[in-house]
Amino acid sequence: MATVEMAAAPVAPASAVNNMVDEKGVVPCAVEIANPEGRPACFKSTIQEVLFVLTATMAIAMGAFLSGAVSVISASVGADLGMTTAEITWMSSANTLAGGAFLLLFGKLADCFGRKSMFVGSLFIFAVFSLAAGFSKTPIVLDVLNGMMGLTTAASVPPAQGLLGTIYEKPSKRKNAAFACFSAGNPLGFVIGTIFSGIASDLFNWRASFFLLAIIYLVFSILAMFTVPKDTTPKEPFTWETFKKLDPIGVVLTIAGVGMFCAALSSGDTAPQGWRTSYIIAMLIVGALLIVAFVFWENYYPHPLVPMSIWFDKNFSLLMIVLLLGMMSFNVAEFFLALYFQEVWKWSPLTTAVHLLPMAIMGIIVNIIAAVIMHRISNKTLMLTGCFGYLLAFSLIAVNTVHSSYWAFCFPSFLLAVVGADLEFNVANLYVASSMPVHQQSIAGSIVQTITKLCQSVGFGIGTAVFNAVGRSAKEGGYWDVETKPYSAVFWFATAASGLSIVFAVFLTIGTQGGKEKEVDDDGDGDGSGGSRKIDGGLE
The missing domain is CATH 1.20.1250.20 (MFS general substrate transporter like domains)
Known part of the structure; x- marks a missing residue:
């Protein structure tokens, strides 16, 4: 096991890395410093x-x-x-x-x-x-x-x-x-x-x-x-492709779903007929359905x-x-x-x-x-x-x-x-x-x-x-x-x-966070090749 310095993307838990959605493929390093404990440049x-x-x-x-x-x-x-x-x-x-x-x-x-x-x-x-x-x-x-x-x-x-x-x-x-x-x-x-x-x-x-x-x-x-x-992170141009990356349908679903659901919860008890008020019931049901629809949509949309x-x-x-x-x-x-x-x-x-x-x-x-x-x-x-x-x-x-x-x-x-x-x-x-x-x-x-x-x-x-x-x-x-x-x-x-x-x-x-980065040699050959992975202070 050897201590190493990272020069690129942040270390994430192994389970998170395996499931990460990376739309741009290469993640640029915003700040290049030799010592992570030093003041950012x-x-x-x-x-x-x-x-x-x-x-x-x-x-x-x-x-x-x-x-x-x-x-x-x-x-x-x-x-x-x-x-x-x-x-x-x-x-x-x-x-x-x-x-x-x-x-x-x-x-x-x-x-x-x-x-x-x-x-x-x-x-x-x-x-x-x-x-x-x-x-x-x-x-x-x-x-x-x-x-x-x-x-x-x-x-x-x-x-x-x-x-x-x-x-x-x-x-x-x-x-x-x-x-x-x-x-x-x-x-x-x-x-x-x-x-x-x-x-x-x-x-x-x-x-x-x-x-x-x-x-x-x-x-x-x-x-x-x-x-x-x-x-210093890359900016997107104002194009149709960028608009699609904003996931407009997902935006509408989350705003309408969260807004209606929470508004119903906040107003239900003070409505004219309480929780039995028709518009309260409607907002609760529609809001919940829109949140569920948002989850399904995000699973299939290429730019969630x-x-x-x-x-x-x-x-x-x-x-x-x-x-x-x-x-x-x-x-x-x-x-x-x-x-x-x-x-x-x-x-x-x-x-x-x-x-x-x-x-x-x-x-x-x-x-x-x-x-x-x-x-x-x-x-x-x-x-x-x-x-x-x-x-x-x-x-x-x-x-x-x-x-x-x-x-x-x-x-x-x-x-x-x-x-x-x-x-x-x-x-x-x-x-x-x-x-x-x-x-x-x-x-x-x-x-x-x-x-x-x-x-x-x-x-x-x-x-x-x-x-x-x-x-x-x-x-x-x-x-x-x-x-x-x-x-x-x-x-x-x-x-x-x-x-x-x-x-x-x-x-x-979850273990510790923010400790020294370590390289774990999974194949046991001692050279860090063939299956080595980085972990962060106990997160594994």
């Missing part, structure tokens, strides 16, 4: 590198930042604009729904036509829509603008991850650190969004939260113009939007299922807990934000630890740790009552929930990036984010239905007070989903 300084990774992190944090801001001002917005519970939850649902439906399209566009311009433009447009949201006068306008902001998040994440995947092409501890910072954006964005929004709304009003969001992303859009290196063969990699599929269940639990539980603080405990937005601060601090710590240990400790162990972190976290807040102590239940729950979110997202994100070739790095990021957004929409739909159903039938008596019962029911749903994720995580066989 495309950066003029370490400061530029750090600012680029920070800007990329703000891209993936965009949707979570918005959700966090909305959660902490939800009660104030609802009271000011006279919004129902359904309209309040739609502020977050519209964001995740629009983002999830268009992610695959934007991922394909970024891979074909370039990533930097789409990345910088999406940050700027998000700032514009945030500014407009601050001037909203009616619930429908605010919900629509939140949806448009979700659309821009779909345009920012794929090029951001695509750039990271090509710049940090070779497995290394440096790549682990970059992706750990990037992965932190999702869970940390929610917490930082709540803190900033809480401060702004307490000093002024809820509109200031959107104005602050606009300022932040305007600054980062300007910063991105100077810190994002030139995208999503290479379906990657799902034959057992670890990839299991990671996506575990991530889906975990993120569905995390986002729903944290949204309703922030709402609980305001509606039941009568905390102000700023007080709510301050009590969510431990999540941000813990998130920074966990991501630093993840960057250090992902190449040393089996990632299956890390995923199981994340699953149990979720399970304990949501169990604690599920038994909370109006008279309970924040420090006894909510505080430890926050710490454990962040352990679950950050460990799972780090492992899944890095694995997917290593499973796809350089020219499909943006679509790789789109797959992860689509799964995340889809599960958020499904989770909010189920969570809202559970909340409303229990709220209507809640009576005095028992362990929980009447006000807490509907919230507790949502937290038990999150507990059940995170507990189910453990079942799937047990079957993972």
Whole structure:
């Protein structure tokens, strides 16, 4: 067994390589460096590198930042604009729904036509829509603008991850650190969004939260113009052949299918006749059929939007299922807990934000630890740790009552929930990036984010239905007070989903990621010929 240096395509798990769809045949190396632990040559300084990774992190944090801001001002917005519970939850649902439906399209566009311009433009447009949201006068306008902001998040994440995947092409501890910072954006964005929004709304009003969001992303859009290196991957010409490679039928199927299915889940409980409403049933059935049709279409189309063969990699599929269940639990539980603080405990937005601060601090710590240990400790162990972190976290807040102590239940729950979110997202994100070739790095990021957004929409739909159903039938008596019962029911749903994720995580066989690349001599002759293969730090 000999240690070697790789000079071309990134190392992927053997099972992923065997099933990889490579449309271009030869994958060019975007960055040629002798030492993968050294600073990539495309950066003029370490400061530029750090600012680029920070800007990329703000891209993936965009949707979570918005959700966090909305959660902490939800009660104030609802009271000011006279919004129902359904309209309040739609502020977050519209964001995740629009983002999830268009992610695959934007991922394909970024891979074909370039990533930097789409990345910088999406940050700027998000700032514009945030500014407009601050001037909203009616619930429908605010919900629509939140949806448009979700659309821009779909345009920012794929090029951001695509750039990271090509710049940090070779497995290394440096790549682990970059992706750990990037992965932190999702869970940390929610917490930082709540803190900033809480401060702004307490000093002024809820509109200031959107104005602050606009300022932040305007600054980062300007910063991105100077810190994002030139995208050196080949670009496609604007021809009919390129149009066919965009898989227009697949795009229509995924947007319509995901959009209708998630919209039905989000609106079912508040429709005129509930889930029996005719248009809700129609959207559920048609949406599900379109998603199934999309899967069949992608298996036979020569230029698939999503290479379906990657799902034959057992670890990839299991990671996506575990991530889906975990993120569905995390986002729903944290949204309703922030709402609980305001509606039941009568905390102000700023007080709510301050009590969510431990999540941000813990998130920074966990991501630093993840960057250090992902190449040393089996990632299956890390995923199981994340699953149990979720399970304990949501169990604690599920038994909370109006008279309970924040420090006894909510505080430890926050710490454990962040352990679950950050460990799972780090492992899944890095694995997917290593499973796809350089020219499909943006679509790789789109797959992860689509799964995340889809599960958020499904989770909010189920969570809202559970909340409303229990709220209507809640009576005095028992362990929980009447006000807490509907919230507790949502937290038990999150507990059940995170507990189910453990079942799937047990079957993972993933090892470490980002360690030294090794050559395994399968034929045993010692010369590395006739059956040798490359593996990455335990992934085999």
